[in-house]
Amino acid sequence: MTTALTEAPADVAPAAAPAQRRRRRATGPLAVLPLLAFVAISFGVPALAMLNGAFTVKDQATGATSYTTANLTGSVQGAYLTALVGSVKLSAVSAGLATVLGLPLAQAVVTSRSRALREAVLSASGVLANFGGVPLAFAFVATLGNSGVLTSRLHLSEHGWNLYSFWGLVVVYLYFLIPLMVLTITPALDGLRSQWREAARNNGATSAQYWRHVALPVLAPSLLGGLVLLFGSAFAAYATAAAMVGSAVPLVTLQIADAISGNVLVGQENVALALSLDMVLIAGLVMAAYLPLQRRSARWLA
Numbered sequence: 001m002t003t004a005l006t007e008a009p010a011d012v013a014p015a016a017a018p019a020q021r022r023r024r025r026a027t028g029p030l031a032v033l034p035l036l037a038f039v040a041i042s043f044g045v046p047a048l049a050m051l052n053g054a055f056t057v058k059d060q061a062t063g064a065t066s067y068t069t070a071n072l073t074g075s076v077q078g079a080y081l082t083a084l085v086g087s088v089k090l091s092a093v094s095a096g097l098a099t100v101l102g103l104p105l106a107q108a109v110v111t112s113r114s115r116a117l118r119e120a121v122l123s124a125s126g127v128l129a130n131f132g133g134v135p136l137a138f139a140f141v142a143t144l145g146n147s148g149v150l151t152s153r154l155h156l157s158e159h160g161w162n163l164y165s166f167w168g169l170v171v172v173y174l175y176f177l178i179p180l181m182v183l184t185i186t187p188a189l190d191g192l193r194s195q196w197r198e199a200a201r202n203n204g205a206t207s208a209q210y211w212r213h214v215a216l217p218v219l220a221p222s223l224l225g226g227l228v229l230l231f232g233s234a235f236a237a238y239a240t241a242a243a244m245v246g247s248a249v250p251l252v253t254l255q256i257a258d259a260i261s262g263n264v265l266v267g268q269e270n271v272a273l274a275l276s277l278d279m280v281l282i283a284g285l286v287m288a289a290y291l292p293l294q295r296r297s298a299r300w301l302a
Helices: 002-054 070-075 078-111 115-128 134-144 149-153 166-190 194-202 207-236 239-244 252-261 269-301
Strands: 056-058 065-067
Touching (some): 002 056, 002 070, 002 269, 056 070, 078 115, 078 166, 078 207, 078 252, 115 166, 134 149, 134 166, 134 239, 166 207, 194 207, 207 269, 239 252, 252 269
Antiparallel strands (some): 056 065
């Protein structure tokens, strides 16, 4: 009798397991509903408003609205096109340099035997990657501006240095893009297996050959992903450039702000929305090239 009683729960458990799994599958979609609602409100509503405004033109005389592609056409002409090209160029150059400079720094941190150094560098990178806007612009103006401390002591102006230029903005953007690259590529570097390096050495490969034929091909999708992230961060930056260079360097984010505020022309708010749509399309094209390679890299680094 005792044996039968002790074995009864074991017989009931397999029958109850499918019912529990069915309940979990039934409640699974319900648990995601708050997240879906948040995404729909935070991203869906602004996206629909942007699309509607980008294709809407308002008659200043009658106040009537109509749907047309005039805003999109105007957003890729004249000063707007110059600003769009300038933002793409600035973002690509800054992201490329930050990727090249951030990779060896992250590799030095990963291979370091000091755990304290690794934690300190990663913590500092997390802080610096989120340091931007007006405080960053003020720090560089006080340091490398026309009357900055380093500019005066090192006589940089005599050598053609100008912080309020394209390359000046590149230097400022590198301040937060390099730490962001370190944070992005460090997990991928941790995924490189030591057996791959040992196998390369046993076959007579040098360190340069290992990186060229093994490590870099495996890291290429992750590097491209980091490049995309850095490009997007630089492409969307506004406050730092607005506080430091104003309209001296044509950027699409500055043009959007001017169109919304009416600093140049009145009634260009919908053109600003069309410029925002152009930015979304450019970011989408970059992401479309990145996602297939990211899936291939995941198989190696898993």
